[in-house]
Structure formats: C-alpha cells, structure tokens
Amino acid sequence: MPQQSVTAGPPTDALAQAGELLQTLTPRTLATLLIVVDDDPQTQGEIAETIGSARSTVSKYLLSLEELPLPLVMKGRQRYAGTDAGRTVIGLFDGMTERLGVDLATIDWQTDTEVEQVADCLTPLCDSRSLTPIFVLEALRGRSGIVDLLGTPRPVSVEVVVDAVDRRHRERGEHSTTEQIRTILRRFKDADAIKFDGDDCILSEKGQEHACLLHRIVELLEEQAGRQDEREAQPRSGQSDDSPRTTEAHPSTAPIAGIDTGRIANQLDPRQFTGGGPPDNSVSTDEQKTPTIIPAYWLVPDTAGEKERTQTQPTAVLPLTSMTPEELVDRSTHLLEEHGTDAALVPYWTLQMGNEHHPLEKAELSLDAVNPWTLLTGARHPTDERSEDDQS
Structure with missing residues (x-):
C-alpha cells in the first residue's frame, strides 16, 4: 500500500462530534444561528419571520x-441568545463563505436562489447524515501537507484515503x-472540493477551506473539553488549597497558574492564522481578564544592534488571534511608514x-509566511539569521 506522511490526527470521537455540529448547520439552521448571535435575543416568531420558515421548524x-x-x-425565559461557542462558530463560517465569494450578512434567507448560494458553499461538508465524508476530509487534510490555508496541497492516493477512513469506522465498531x-x-x-489526478486526489481551494473549518471545530471542542477537565480538577468550595502561591514577577518569567503553556503554544502556531473577527466585547469583564497565551508580533527598535534590541522593552502590536488580515496589513503599513526599517516585528508568545x-518569550518559529513586515519591506526575519543547521 502507498505510504504517505500524515500529521497527527484528532481523536475519532472528537472528529465525530465536529461532524455532528457541522452537519447540523444546514443553510437555514446557519441563518437561525446567525440571527441569534448577531442581533438582540430573539423569539422563535421573530426568527421564523426573518428566515421565512414556520415557527415549528425554527423550534x-x-x-x-x-x-x-x-x-x-x-x-x-422567552428568547434565545448565542453562546460564546456560537459566536466563534459563526465567525469561522462567515470567514470561510466570504473567502468563497458569499457574504452571509447580505443573504436574503427568504429567497431560494440566495440560500442555494450558501448551500453550494457548504456542500459537501454539511449535506450528509453520515460521518464518512467527515473522515474523508480529515484523511485528505492530514496527508496533504497543508497547515490551515497555507501551502500547496500534495496529491493523496485514493487507496490511502480508503484505508484511513476504514480505520476510523473500525474504531467506532462500524x-x-x-x-x-x-x-x-x-x-x-x-x-469542486477536490480534483483527481489519476488515482490521486488533490484538495481544491474550497476543499482546503472545508478542511480548515473542520480542523478548527475539532480544536474548539477539545478546548471546551480541556476547560471542563480543569473545572472538575479545581478544589471544591470549602476545601483548603495548600498549593504554594506565586508572587508577582516579570511577565517574561512569571509562571501562569492553571495554564499548560506548552499545550497552548502548540495550539496557537501563528502559521495557522487565517483571519477572524474583532475581539468579542459581549463577554463579561471577568471573562476578558482570563489569562491566555497568544502569538503576537512586537515592534522592537533596531537602532543599536541585536544586543540592545533584546534588552529593549518592545511595544505590543498585531495580536494574531484578534486581527483580520485587512487590519494586519493596514497596521503594518502604518508601522512601516512611521519606523521605516529602523525596527523589526518579532514574534513573541x-x-x-x-x-x-x-x-513571555520569543517564538522560535519560521513565520515569514505570515510576517507582514517581511511582505512589506523584504527584510529577513530575525529567526532567519540562525544557521541553516539550527533551522533544520
């Protein structure tokens, strides 16, 4: 059997849950979620009127x-509202459909031809009750050599896909x-999600979008499961916590209680950045204060050489998880106009x-693929100054 490299895939149970979620989001179910998330809390009657469906169907x-x-x-009591996960999922769908040429915000959900445009964007990801298409898409994603939407997908043998999908089904006793x-x-x-080249198949742009969306939903489910595990592991009310307290220290060396920084760093590879919406201001102040680790570019003065640069406190800019591609390029352009080449954008966790x-610390990754400074100035990224042996 042909052998092809494969990235570590998600657990089959998580993949199945992601498939259930995606298959639920048919065009009009997606419209329902869009209305609930974007507007004030809605009654069933208000939602039904907007999307042109019966109240029983909306229910x-x-x-x-x-x-x-x-x-x-x-x-x-009488109305529905979106959860944090609902807002995240709508942001992912909105980004995908917009890149495929459909703006969900302008769709008239009572016009069949416009709803069909959305259905075309979602097919074949969301038009099946079987999990087999989900397993097929993950098999292609894991063996195509792509990181989200970056890179050119490699051909994948149909025989390899068949074997990978069969193993997923056997894990479930199917x-x-x-x-x-x-x-x-x-x-x-x-x-138009794949094309064939002999007995190989290759993800198209649409197929990559679907694979990326599936991967992000799986990550969202795993993050939710991780938070649930952390809550269950916390001491119950009334029990003493004898663990040592950490005094305040410099951010670059202070430990972060309750956060596995290595796990988060692996999940937040900046090369997987493909855009997104602005920060969600609807969450509470307490939720906004929850410490998280994100990839961000920091502007570091470059006027006195590498030694002084590493000792200079940088100015935070370009947090990758909360900027759209347009904001990223616009902000980078302003920084270039202001500083010229006398500063460098350096990735930090x-x-x-x-x-x-x-x-916290510099992210020792090759980030030219998403480094706006490199795109705008043509300058080499600081991490590229390492020897070829180090980079390998």
Missing part, C-alpha cells in the same frame, strides 16, 4: 443547536466499503489579560 433548528455536544445557543468511500470522493469532485499584553 427544531434551535433545539438542535442547543443540544449539540458544544451548545451554540441558549434559551432564556464498517465501510471501498466503493462507498470512492462514491463520496466523486461527490467531493462534483462539489504573549500573555493576554483583557486588553493588556505582556511578552
């Missing part, structure tokens, strides 16, 4: 969104046939608490 949509493994809506998987691959081709940012 089913809302129930399906509320009962997902990761609930996307929550019900108040069975799939080669012909079933080949049929799904042909559906992917008909939906950064402690974020609300609107405050503190540098």
Whole structure:
C-alpha cells in the first residue's frame, strides 16, 4: 500500500462530534444561528419571520443547536441568545463563505436562489447524515501537507484515503466499503472540493477551506473539553488549597497558574492564522481578564544592534488571534511608514489579560509566511539569521 506522511490526527470521537455540529448547520439552521448571535435575543416568531420558515421548524433548528455536544445557543425565559461557542462558530463560517465569494450578512434567507448560494458553499461538508465524508476530509487534510490555508496541497492516493477512513469506522465498531468511500470522493469532485489526478486526489481551494473549518471545530471542542477537565480538577468550595502561591514577577518569567503553556503554544502556531473577527466585547469583564497565551508580533527598535534590541522593552502590536488580515496589513503599513526599517516585528508568545499584553518569550518559529513586515519591506526575519543547521 502507498505510504504517505500524515500529521497527527484528532481523536475519532472528537472528529465525530465536529461532524455532528457541522452537519447540523444546514443553510437555514446557519441563518437561525446567525440571527441569534448577531442581533438582540430573539423569539422563535421573530426568527421564523426573518428566515421565512414556520415557527415549528425554527423550534427544531434551535433545539438542535442547543443540544449539540458544544451548545451554540441558549434559551432564556422567552428568547434565545448565542453562546460564546456560537459566536466563534459563526465567525469561522462567515470567514470561510466570504473567502468563497458569499457574504452571509447580505443573504436574503427568504429567497431560494440566495440560500442555494450558501448551500453550494457548504456542500459537501454539511449535506450528509453520515460521518464518512467527515473522515474523508480529515484523511485528505492530514496527508496533504497543508497547515490551515497555507501551502500547496500534495496529491493523496485514493487507496490511502480508503484505508484511513476504514480505520476510523473500525474504531467506532462500524464498517465501510471501498466503493462507498470512492462514491463520496466523486461527490467531493462534483462539489469542486477536490480534483483527481489519476488515482490521486488533490484538495481544491474550497476543499482546503472545508478542511480548515473542520480542523478548527475539532480544536474548539477539545478546548471546551480541556476547560471542563480543569473545572472538575479545581478544589471544591470549602476545601483548603495548600498549593504554594506565586508572587508577582516579570511577565517574561512569571509562571501562569492553571495554564499548560506548552499545550497552548502548540495550539496557537501563528502559521495557522487565517483571519477572524474583532475581539468579542459581549463577554463579561471577568471573562476578558482570563489569562491566555497568544502569538503576537512586537515592534522592537533596531537602532543599536541585536544586543540592545533584546534588552529593549518592545511595544505590543498585531495580536494574531484578534486581527483580520485587512487590519494586519493596514497596521503594518502604518508601522512601516512611521519606523521605516529602523525596527523589526518579532514574534513573541504573549500573555493576554483583557486588553493588556505582556511578552513571555520569543517564538522560535519560521513565520515569514505570515510576517507582514517581511511582505512589506523584504527584510529577513530575525529567526532567519540562525544557521541553516539550527533551522533544520
């Protein structure tokens, strides 16, 4: 059997939960979530009027969104509102559909031709009740050599996809046939998600978008599971906590209680940045103050050589997790006009608490693919000054 490199894939259970969530979000269910998240809390009647569906149908949509493994809506006394996860998911869908040429904000959900445009964007990811298409898409993503939307996907043998999908089904005590998987691959081709090259298949731009969305949903589910585990591990009320307290220290050396910085750093590889919405101002102040570690570019003066540069306190700019690509380029352009080449944008793992940012340590990664300074000035990234042996 052909051997092809594969990235570490997600657990099958998490992949199945992500598939359930994505398959729930048909065009009009997505419209329901969009209305609940973007507007003030809505009654079923108001939602039904907006999307042109019966109240009983909208009630089913809302129930399906509320009962997902990761609930996307929550019900108040009379109205529904979006959860934090619901807002995140809408942001991911909105970014994907916009890059594929459909602006969800302008869709008339009562016009069938416009709803069909959304359906075309979502096919084949969200038009099946079976998990097999989800397993097929993950098999292609893991073996195509792409990191989110960066890189050119490699061809993947159909035989390799069949084997990978069959192993997923066997983990769940299920069975799939080669012909079933080949049929799904042909559906992917008909939906412009892949193309065939002999007995190999290659992800198209649309296929990469779908693979990226699936990967992000899996990460969201795993983060939610991690937070649940942390809550269950915390001492119950009334129990003493004899663990030592850490006094305040410089941000670059202070430990962060309750946070596995290594795990978060691996999840927040800046090369996976593909845009997103602005920070969510609807969350409470306490939630905004929760410390998190994010990748960010810091502007470091470059007027006195490398030694002084490393000793100079940088100025926080360009937090990758809360800037759209347009904001990233616009901010970089202003910085270039202001500083010319007398400064460098250096990637740091950064402690974020609300609107405050503190540098922890330099991110020793090759980031030219997303470094706006490199794109604008043509200058080499500081990490590129290492020897070729170090980079390898």
